[in-house]
Amino acid sequence: MRVFNRIVIIMNTLFFLLFGIVGIIVSLNLIPEKNAAAFATQFITYMSGAAPARVFLMSISVFLIFTALFTIIGNIETRRLERTVVLQSQLGDILVSLPAIEDFSKIIKSQVDGVKEIRGKVYARRKRMDVRAKVVLYSDRPVADVSQEIQEAIINYIQYTLGITAEVRPVITVTKVVFKSKDEK
Secondary structure (H helix, E strand, O other): OHHHHHHHHHHHHHHHHHHHHHHHHHHOOOOOHHHHHHHHHHHHHHHHHOHHHHHHHHHHHHHHHHHHHHHHHHHHHHHHHHOEEEEEEOOEEEEEEHHHHHHHHHHHHHHOOOEEEEEEEEEEOOOEEEEEEEEEEEOOOOHHHHHHHHHHHHHHHHHHHHOOOOEEEEEEEEEEEEOOOOOOO
16 A cells, blocks of 8 residues: 555656646746647647547546545545554454543553543554553652553553554653642542
8 A cells, every 4th residue: 555655646746746837837928829729739639539549548547537546545444444453353353443442541540549630542553552641640659650650551451451462652741740639539
C-alpha cells in the first residue's frame, strides 16, 4: 500500500504541476490565441481520429479512474484500521476499537497511588502500540516513581486485556502536581 500511495502522490504532483504550468502560460498570454486554439483543435482532432491515440487515451483515462477509486478505498480502509486492533482467533478476526482500550484510566487510577487524574490516547502501529497519557499527580509521592508505575500498569493492562505480546510504548506527560488535601483519599 505504501508503494501505491507514493505512486499516487507522484501522479497527483505531476498532474497539478502540468495544470499549473498550463494555467500560468494561458494567464500570461504567452501563446497567442490563434496558436493556442489551433494547437488545441489539432490535438483534439488527432486524439479522436487516430486509433492508437484513442486506445492510449482510453487506457490512461481508465487507469486514472481506477487510481482515484483505489485511493478512496485505501484511505477508507486505512482510517478504519487505524482506530482498531485486529486480533486473530481460530474462528476469525476480532476487531477491538482503540477507544475501548483507552478506558484504562479508571483502572490505572485505582491501581496506582498518587494519581488524581489520567487521560489517555492509544495509537496502533504495525508492530506496537503507542500510548500517550496525561496525568495529574498528588505531591505525596515522587513523580518519577508514580510515572514508572503508571507505565508498567498501562503495559500490563493493554497486554492482558488484548491478550497480545506486542510492544506497548507508554509516554506519560505530567501536566500538574497538586497538593493532596486531607479530604481527598
